[in-house]
Amino acid sequence: xxxxxxxxxCVIVRHSVLAQLPDTxxxxxxxxxxxxxxxxxxxxxxxxxxxxxxxxxxxQTITDKIQExxxxxxxxxxxxxxxxxxxRSLSNGQITMTIDGMRIFGACTDRMDPISSYVEPNNLxxxxxxxxPGENSFGAGIGGGINFKLKEPLFxxxxxxxxxxxxxxxxxxxxxxxxAGIEYSTARFAIQMNGIFRxxxxxxxxxxxxILFSQYRKWNGNISAKTKAGKNGTIKADYIQDEGxxxxxxxxxxxxxxxxxxxxxLSYTYKAAGSGLRLETKAYYNMIDHAMDDTKRPAxxxxxxxxxxxxxxxxxxxxxxxxxxxxxxxFKIQLDGFSNKLDAEMTMYPDSGAVxxxxxxxxxxxxxLGINFSDDIFLNRHFDFKIGGRLDYMHDYLFTRAGxxxxxxxxxxxxxxxxxxxxxxxxxxxxxGRTWDFSVQLAAGARAATLQEEYxxxxxxxxxxxxxxxNPGLRQERSFNMNxxxxxxxxxxxxxxxxxxxxxxxxxxxSVLSGYSTMTIGARGxxxxxxxxxxxxxxAEAALQWGPLPHLNFTSTNTYTxxxxxxxxxxPLIAPLKxxxxxxxxxxxKTALNVESVTNAPQKRVNTRLYGxxxxxxxxxxNFGISRDLLLPGSKLLKAGAGIENIFDSRYFQHLxxxxxxxxxxxxxxxxxxxx
Amino acid sequence: MNKLLCLIxxxxxxxxxxxxxxxxxxxPSKIKIAxxxxxxxxxxxxxxxxxxxxxxxxKIYVSLNNADGSEVSNARVTCxxxxxxxxxxxxxxxxxxxxxxxxxxxxxxxxxxxxxGDMGSWQLTVNVNGExxxxxxxxVSPPSGFKLTGTFAGTDGIDYTxxxxxxxxxxxxxxxxxxxxxxxxxMMNFPPEEGFTIELNPExxxxxxxxxxxxxxxYTNNGxxxxxxxxxxxxxxxxxxxxxxxxxxIVEDAALDLLF
Numbered sequence: 001x002x003x004x005x006x007x008x009x010c011v012i013v014r015h016s017v018l019a020q021l022p023d024t025x026x027x028x029x030x031x032x033x034x035x036x037x038x039x040x041x042x043x044x045x046x047x048x049x050x051x052x053x054x055x056x057x058x059x060q061t062i063t064d065k066i067q068e069x070x071x072x073x074x075x076x077x078x079x080x081x082x083x084x085x086x087x088r089s090l091s092n093g094q095i096t097m098t099i100d101g102m103r104i105f106g107a108c109t110d111r112m113d114p115i116s117s118y119v120e121p122n123n124l125x126x127x128x129x130x131x132x133p134g135e136n137s138f139g140a141g142i143g144g145g146i147n148f149k150l151k152e153p154l155f156x157x158x159x160x161x162x163x164x165x166x167x168x169x170x171x172x173x174x175x176x177x178x179x180a181g182i183e184y185s186t187a188r189f190a191i192q193m194n195g196i197f198r199x200x201x202x203x204x205x206x207x208x209x210x211i212l213f214s215q216y217r218k219w220n221g222n223i224s225a226k227t228k229a230g231k232n233g234t235i236k237a238d239y240i241q242d243e244g245x246x247x248x249x250x251x252x253x254x255x256x257x258x259x260x261x262x263x264x265x266l267s268y269t270y271k272a273a274g275s276g277l278r279l280e281t282k283a284y285y286n287m288i289d290h291a292m293d294d295t296k297r298p299a300x301x302x303x304x305x306x307x308x309x310x311x312x313x314x315x316x317x318x319x320x321x322x323x324x325x326x327x328x329x330x331f332k333i334q335l336d337g338f339s340n341k342l343d344a345e346m347t348m349y350p351d352s353g354a355v356x357x358x359x360x361x362x363x364x365x366x367x368x369l370g371i372n373f374s375d376d377i378f379l380n381r382h383f384d385f386k387i388g389g390r391l392d393y394m395h396d397y398l399f400t401r402a403g404x405x406x407x408x409x410x411x412x413x414x415x416x417x418x419x420x421x422x423x424x425x426x427x428x429x430x431x432x433g434r435t436w437d438f439s440v441q442l443a444a445g446a447r448a449a450t451l452q453e454e455y456x457x458x459x460x461x462x463x464x465x466x467x468x469x470x471n472p473g474l475r476q477e478r479s480f481n482m483n484x485x486x487x488x489x490x491x492x493x494x495x496x497x498x499x500x501x502x503x504x505x506x507x508x509x510x511s512v513l514s515g516y517s518t519m520t521i522g523a524r525g526x527x528x529x530x531x532x533x534x535x536x537x538x539x540a541e542a543a544l545q546w547g548p549l550p551h552l553n554f555t556s557t558n559t560y561t562x563x564x565x566x567x568x569x570x571x572p573l574i575a576p577l578k579x580x581x582x583x584x585x586x587x588x589x590k591t592a593l594n595v596e597s598v599t600n601a602p603q604k605r606v607n608t609r610l611y612g613x614x615x616x617x618x619x620x621x622x623n624f625g626i627s628r629d630l631l632l633p634g635s636k637l638l639k640a641g642a643g644i645e646n647i648f649d650s651r652y653f654q655h656l657x658x659x660x661x662x663x664x665x666x667x668x669x670x671x672x673x674x675x676x
Numbered sequence: 677m678n679k680l681l682c683l684i685x686x687x688x689x690x691x692x693x694x695x696x697x698x699x700x701x702x703x704p705s706k707i708k709i710a711x712x713x714x715x716x717x718x719x720x721x722x723x724x725x726x727x728x729x730x731x732x733x734x735k736i737y738v739s740l741n742n743a744d745g746s747e748v749s750n751a752r753v754t755c756x757x758x759x760x761x762x763x764x765x766x767x768x769x770x771x772x773x774x775x776x777x778x779x780x781x782x783x784x785x786x787x788x789x790x791x792x793g794d795m796g797s798w799q800l801t802v803n804v805n806g807e808x809x810x811x812x813x814x815x816v817s818p819p820s821g822f823k824l825t826g827t828f829a830g831t832d833g834i835d836y837t838x839x840x841x842x843x844x845x846x847x848x849x850x851x852x853x854x855x856x857x858x859x860x861x862x863m864m865n866f867p868p869e870e871g872f873t874i875e876l877n878p879e880x881x882x883x884x885x886x887x888x889x890x891x892x893x894x895y896t897n898n899g900x901x902x903x904x905x906x907x908x909x910x911x912x913x914x915x916x917x918x919x920x921x922x923x924x925x926i927v928e929d930a931a932l933d934l935l936f
Contacts (some may be wrong), residue, residue: 304883349910
């Protein structure tokens with residue numbers, strides 16, 4: 001139910017932006033559309049904004065679920081936790097994921113820890129999604145990206161203290177969430193602290209089958225403080241610590257003992273009143289420490305005990321300047337850079353014989369310097385344009401002798417490499433009246449191979465069952481993207497359609513290396529990352545929101561993608577048609593009811609021989625939710641919610657679920673949140 | 677536990693592969709094993725890389741000094757080994773010492789093919805200008821996980837000794853590989869073998885996998901063959917060596933083991 005809000009929140013954001021911030025044209029544009037763009041997760045305190053009530057619940061929703069309901073996003077699922085987002089079926093190195101503009105890279109070689117698993121909704125102001133290279137200011141890619149905007153404490157006129165506390169329970173898996181937050185502000189200083197603890201046992205799939213190794217436990221705490229520096233400046237410090245423990249991955253051969261992230265940032269922002277000039281400079285550092293674990297698995301499942309720890313450390317900074325040149329041009333320029341270091345090891349303990357040690361990621365480093373610009377051009381009442389681009393200089397290298405030594409057995413010559421990456425994006429919008437909007441977007445993007453794709457050392461991919469070896473000679477993956485968007489907004493009806501087509505050159509995928517012996521026991525063979533000449537992805541998203549009565553809303557979001565390689569074979573990890581349809585009804589502005597269906601069509605376009613995938617049947621599940629606001633004395637507010645997910649206890653999995661592990665069956669959930 | 681002790685014991689021979697060890701460390705200083713005097717009064721000092729010899733290819737160093745301590749650099753030095761097993765005696769492959777100016781030492785090598793012990797004891801005879809000096813030396817087995825030399829029966833009826841010279845300090849990644857191959861002409865003569873084609877196939881016995889990008893050792897000189905071996909990780913490695921003469925397989929699997 002709560003997920004529903006994604007759509008609704010967009011609308012709210014849009015309204016509020018239009019109403020309050022006429023000079024921030026960039027935001028205006030971002031929130032213009034119902035589809036894609038921005039998901040607001042900040043709790044609303046006003047009970048008058050009836051649709052906003054649901055947002056509070058989303059604080060207890062795991063970040064994965066919020067993303068999952070965003071049109072254009074599908075989640076690659078390896079367990080009940082830390083799902084990996086895929087934007088229009090592009091993922092990993094093809095998209096750029098950032099936390100408040102900070103680059104951060106998961107430490108797990110098996111992609112168990114996408115960075116979205118290290119932020120919680122109560123850390124976040126919003127999740128903004130874009131689908132085009134050049135449009136994303138924070139990194140080069142071919143498929144856009146996701147930026148998790150951190151919540152910011154706000155100054156107040158006088159001293160102000162507020163807070164919230166909440167708890168939730170889910171019957172399936174005996175999952176508990178407990179969270180609390182406090183915010184204190186004055187006219188010159190503001191601070192907020194938030195914490196959440198989650199735990200879940202094994203969940204049960206439809207028909208009550210227990211899914212072993214699907215448990216998890218985590219906590220997340222963040223603190224953010226802001227102070228005024230001069231008349232127009234503010235200094236802000238953010239710190240997030242997120243620690244997951246004992247996380248099961250039923251689709252994989254190992255679980256995770258711990259996944260810890262420490263994320264810190266310091267920023268200075270200058271906003272000139274009136275002129276739209278804004279300068280932001282931020283320096284940041286983050287560190288992820290991750291360890292896989294097979295000790296909880298029964299002995300017969302473990303061919304050989306292994307320790308597989310990994311770390312990822314990133315330091316970076318950016319400085320952005322945005323200003324309105326005149327009534328027609330709004331510029332933004334950004335300089336940024338980061339340095340990321342990855343290390344992953346494997347120590348194997350055979351029953352007889354000596355302990356074996358190797359790197360799976362042999363002390364790899366990437367440094368990047370980028371410049372990004374955009375110009376929003378408002379031609380007249382009916383036309384506007386946006387031009388954006390990004391240029392990156394990137395250098396990859398190995399930072400230890402031992403790392404170089406190990407790879408000396410695999411690749412010849414100097415393993416470091418440098419490259420220039422270019423992204424360009426042009427968008428034209430035509431809005432003949434208040435109701436219709438047409439947009440055309442053309443973009444040319446390029447992305448570097450990830451460090452994993454360049455230097456992997458026998459990293460096992462459960463999807464196709466092959467050990468993967470990197471390829472330092474990979475060329476950039478380039479794409480030319482076309483988007484067409486039509487939207488119709490009137491009082492009661494909002495409808496939007498986006499169609500897109502991506503022409504990808506030098507698509508990076510795995511190709512079987514014959515004559516190589518596998519390292520992973522049971523692997524089917526060895527593959528190396530290669531560029532294939534081309535690939536193509538096309539698809540569409542459609543969203544509809546219809547409010548025939550003031551308190552009744554129907555929504556529908558639909559996402560479809562199709563992908564082919566240069567020989568017409570179906571690409572892997574392409575989600576089938578997904579349709580989320582719901583009815584949302586509010587009573588007295590205090591009680592909200594919601595029924596939604598989530599339908600995944602079958603995916604039969606797979607290529608088992610090349611990419612190891614098998615087809616997936618379709619299924620519809622139905623969710624129900626209810627929430628109510630209770631006003632307590634002293635302007636305190638208690639929000640209560642309950643819901644049933646997968647009412648009919650369907651047994652199902654989705655196409656992007658690795659190993660086709662069954663998803664949760666019927667789940668009753670209860671949530672209470674107290675705002676003060 | 678045993679493995680651990682072996683590893684510790686080994687650390688003097690093969691620098692224990694410490695992960696992220698940036699450099700291999702300095703060359704070990706040579707250790708005096710024994711000394712003696714020839715009948716004409718030359719002092720003969722026998723040195724080695726380690727304080728004991730091992731069933732392996734062992735470098736030996738001979739230092740010759742006059743009574744006044746001055747170095748003798750122009751002597752004719754030969755060496756030979758002898759295993760005395762009571763009922764029988766045999767020698768083993770050796771490389772004759774050659775004077776090296778840089779070290780002021782005569783440098784040669786001996787392959788000890790078995791440990792000393794109840795079975796018998798080893799003698800190393802150093803012959804200086806025709807005057808023999810006999811050293812009783814102790815030869816120990818390599819730590820478990822190692823087989824650094826072996827004698828293999830050929831399909832041609834001849835026994836061949838294959839000894840690992842390099843890598844002396846194996847590391848993960850590409851290593852230089854150097855082998856010494858001798859044939860057993862008789863119990864006392866082990867001339868170097870020249871004519872082999874060698875196929876190398878490394879394997880990790882505890883996992884059953886091999887490694888890519890190895891380079892088969894090819895003949896250089898004096899029974900030495902040089903190639904490259906790729907160790908993808910630390911642990912137990914077995915080098916499967918197939919010795920061929922032309923297209924005829926002489927030894928199917930001359931296997932040597934090492935551990936790091």
